[in-house]
Amino acid sequence: MNLADALSGRAKLEGIQWVLLSAAPRRVLRDQLKALLSAPNMLGPCRLRRARFKPGRKITAYYDVLVHIEGTEGYSARPITVTWGSDGQADWRQGGDDLAEMQAEALRQGMAAPFRQLTAELPEWSMHVQVSPLDAQFPQLVRLSDPRHVRDMLAAAHAASGVASDQPRPGQYAVTFIRYRPGKRHVLRYDPLDAAKGGTVFAKLYTGEGGARVFRVATQAGEWLAQHGAGVTAVRPLACVAEDRVLLYPGLSGAPLSDHLRRPSQGVARCLERAGVALHALHRLPQAVAGPLPPHDFAAEVSETARASDHIPVLVPSMGAAIDALLHRAQELHERLPLEPPTFTHGDFKSDHVWVAPAGPTLIDFDSSHLADPALDIGKFLADLQLWHTTYDQPGLEQAQERFLVGYAPGAPQERLVRARLYEAVELVKIARRVRLFDRDWESRTEQAIRRAQGVMNDLELTLGLPATQPSLSGFQKRHYTRREGLRQPSGKGARG
Known part of the structure; x- marks a missing residue:
């Protein structure tokens, strides 16, 4: 095995996993990290969290590196990014001056320690290593990682909020x-060392003016749901700090709905229903209230899906052919369906973004909000439920989807729910990228997602009285609808006019 074959895709999945998991590349990476540290024996385990493959260009891996804390027996986690390939080196050289300046600042402020340097390059492996808080595209990251700057920034944001409080600040x-x-x-994440003096705050960084737009959208969505969300809320940002290009959010108690899907219960079912109610309310958010939003149509979503899955045809050509056929058929089918005017959409509505808290569900992350077909949000959530039920090997997928639609569907146009199934098929292809490339069962799990997408498409074509163009899939679970019934409207508790 060699790096060139892995980067080109000629070595298929075996080549990618050789780079990420085999002994020789891992040893090379550890040697580079030891050289960056003030003492080589400080390096602990390197935990691979995520990986991406751009065929013919680069492999990028994200690790949490455990570094020994001097004077203790403990370790602290330090995120790093490793890139193999000529593209990664070109990106690094392009931002070389900015990176050097950021690294110098990090060293001056003590934010690099215990690392002596925050970058390393090994040409013979086409490898580039970058250690947090370094990023030329986000020059504010160094100071936003500095506890002293964080203290002053949060104090200023609190003072600017106009909320009077006698409570001492952390x-x-x-x-x-x-x-x-x-x-x-x-x-x-910012945690006060004295928890009695304040709560956790999260900071999300932006380039350009993106943060100001998200601040406006998230605030308006939160206010709208407070009035129309039937007990479901949205987290609202505490502040938009323009000079740091950062949004500050309050910490939330509880856990994402995706965690709760491991253990289905009546409480989870109620949360799914309430998520549907809240999404329907969001889709009624007036454009005049939400403000300007970027448009996003079906063609754009299909294009995004094709880009997100462009590594699959290289690694498994037969799956690539199936994806091409499915996306082509989806575009043809979409042209036959009746449309409706676009509405406010969350844009990334999934169970990770529905937070289950003691006070009730809370929606988060409005960064991807668009003016789009509301069927996009419905289809994405239905596909997301499929992914988690498959991941957890849990029964009850149909019941979970049904419960979500019980909350959403009353009063929704029938045509929207039909289009949602088309989006569901496309989103199942798109979220196949969430299967980790370094998992040994990557191929079987990715194939399963594509097969499920084909199954949704088959059933939708039958619903519309069209011949199914994809092969039948044995063992695929029947959906909510049949050719005779069409898309069955959910009924039962939670229906509303």
Whole structure:
């Protein structure tokens, strides 16, 4: 096995997993990290969290590196990104001056420690290593990782909020990376060392003016749901700090709905229904209230799906052919369906973004909100439920989807629910990328997602009286609808006019 075959895709999945999991590349990576640390023996385990493959260009892997805390027996996690391939080196060289300046600042402020340097390059492996908080696209990341700056920023944001309080403000914060994705996105968590003086705050970083738009949208959505969400709320940002290009959010208690799907219960069923109610309310949010939103149509969603899955045809050509056929058929079918005017959409409505808290469900993450077909949100959530039920090997998928539609469907146009099934098929292809490339069962789980997408498409074509163009799939669970009945409207508790 060699790196060139892995990067080109000639070595298929075996080549990708060789880079990510085999002894030789891992040893090379550990040697590079030891050289960056002030003492080599500080390096602990390197935990692979995520990986991406751009055929013919690069492999990118995201790790949490455990580093020994001096004077203790404990370790702290430090996120890093490793890129193999000429594209990764080109990106690094393009931002070389900015990276050097950021690294110098991190070293001056003590934010690099215990690392002596935050980048490493190994040409013979086409490897580039980047250690948090380094990112040339987000120059504010270094100072937003500095507890001293965090303390002053949060104090200023609290004072600017105009909310009077006699409670003393925290003097120190612990900073934790929740997400480190150089060039893409970063999320940080700020925990006061004295919990009695304040709560947890999350920080989401932006480039350009994106943060201001999300602040407006999330605030308006939160206010709308407070009036129309039937007890479901949306987390509203605490502040938009323009000079740091960051949104601050309050911490939430509870856990995402995706965690609760491991153990189905009546409480989970009620939460699914309430999520449907809240989504229907969001789709009625007036455009004049939401403000300007970028448009997003079915063609754009299909294009995004094709890009998100462009590694699959290289690794498994037969699956690539199936994806191409399905997306082509989806576009043809969409042209036959009646449409409706676009509405406010969440844009990334999934169980990870429905937070189950003691006070009731809370929706989060309005970064992807668009002016789009509301069927997009419905279809994405139905596909997401399929993914989690498959991941957890849980029965009851049909019942879970039914309960969600019980909350959403009353009063919704029938045609919207039909289009939602078309979006569900497309989203099942798109979310196949969430199967981790370094999992040994990547191929079987990815194939299962594509087969489920084909099954949804088959049933939809039969519902519309069209011949199914995809092969029948043995063992695929029957859906809510049949050719004779069409899409069955949910009934029962939760229906509303």
